[in-house]
Amino acid sequence: DGGITQSPKYLFRKEGQNVTLSCEQNLNHDAMYWYRQDPGQGLRLIYYSQIVNDFQKGDIAEGYSVSREKKESFPLTVTSAQKNPTAFYLCASSIPVNTGELFFGEGSRLTVL
Amino acid sequence: ILNVEQSPQSLHVQEGDSTNFTCSFPSSNFYALHWYRWETAKSPEALFVMTLNGDEKKKGRISATLNTKEGYSYLYIKGSQPEDSATYLCAFNQAGTALIFGKGTTLSVSS
Numbered sequence: 001d002g003g004i005t006q007s008p009k010y011l012f013r014k015e016g017q018n019v020t021l022s023c024e025q026n027l028n029h030d031a032m033y034w035y036r037q038d039p040g041q042g043l044r045l046i047y048y049s050q051i052v053n054d055f056q057k058g059d060i061a062e063g064y065s066v067s068r069e070k071k072e073s074f075p076l077t078v079t080s081a082q083k084n085p086t087a088f089y090l091c092a093s094s095i096p097v098n099t100g101e102l103f104f105g106e107g108s109r110l111t112v113l
Numbered sequence: 114i115l116n117v118e119q120s121p122q123s124l125h126v127q128e129g130d131s132t133n134f135t136c137s138f139p140s141s142n143f144y145a146l147h148w149y150r151w152e153t154a155k156s157p158e159a160l161f162v163m164t165l166n167g168d169e170k171k172k173g174r175i176s177a178t179l180n181t182k183e184g185y186s187y188l189y190i191k192g193s194q195p196e197d198s199a200t201y202l203c204a205f206n207q208a209g210t211a212l213i214f215g216k217g218t219t220l221s222v223s224s
Contacts, residue, residue, distance in 0.1 A: 040216065042117070
């Protein structure tokens with residue numbers, strides 16, 4: 001089945017540790033996105049990538065890093081510099097960029113202990 | 114900072130009721146307006162993508178309208194069913210920018 005796979009679904013991290021959330025898509029979409037959701041908030045954009053080897057910061061990129069070495073993969077690293085990393089993270093993809101509907105993964109919930 | 118406002122934040126209706134939600138967005142440099150449905154424990158799914166002023170889209174009992182000049186969109190659900198219970202997200206973007214999401218409207222339908 002075509003879709004977006006995020007892993008892990010749940011992740012616990014100690015303060016000071018970096019963690020990487022995986023996002024893989026087999027939809028052959030050019031654009032991929034990472035969003036963060038906090039209680040009572042809308043989805044906020046962390047990073048997005050329109051093409052392989054290129055990505056742009058979203059509204060809340062501080063403390064996060066991404067890479068886009070392959071079209072189908074867009075991993076997100078939550079670094080120790082992210083002051084409040086406990087949240088629900090959603091990955092999405094689309095074609096074409098900015099006008100096409102987003103296809104979402106099921107999300108990853110990160111909890112910092 | 115661009116902002117997308119959705120109202121109401123939540124509502125509870127009885128099965129068979131019709132309801133509507135509002136999404137407000139900046140009217141300048143409009144590019145596209147999206148509606149998504151997000152059911153508990155599932156991924157958000159697109160309902161509509163609208164790009165033209167005056168657009169009206171329909172999918173079954175759900176429809177949406179768009180007014181880009183005044184910066185609002187309405188989502189209508191006719192004859193609500195329990196399976197319509199979900200959070201409905203509105204998102205907007207200007208040319209060359211990524212989507213900005215509202216906080217959503219959470220609908221609960223009782224049978």
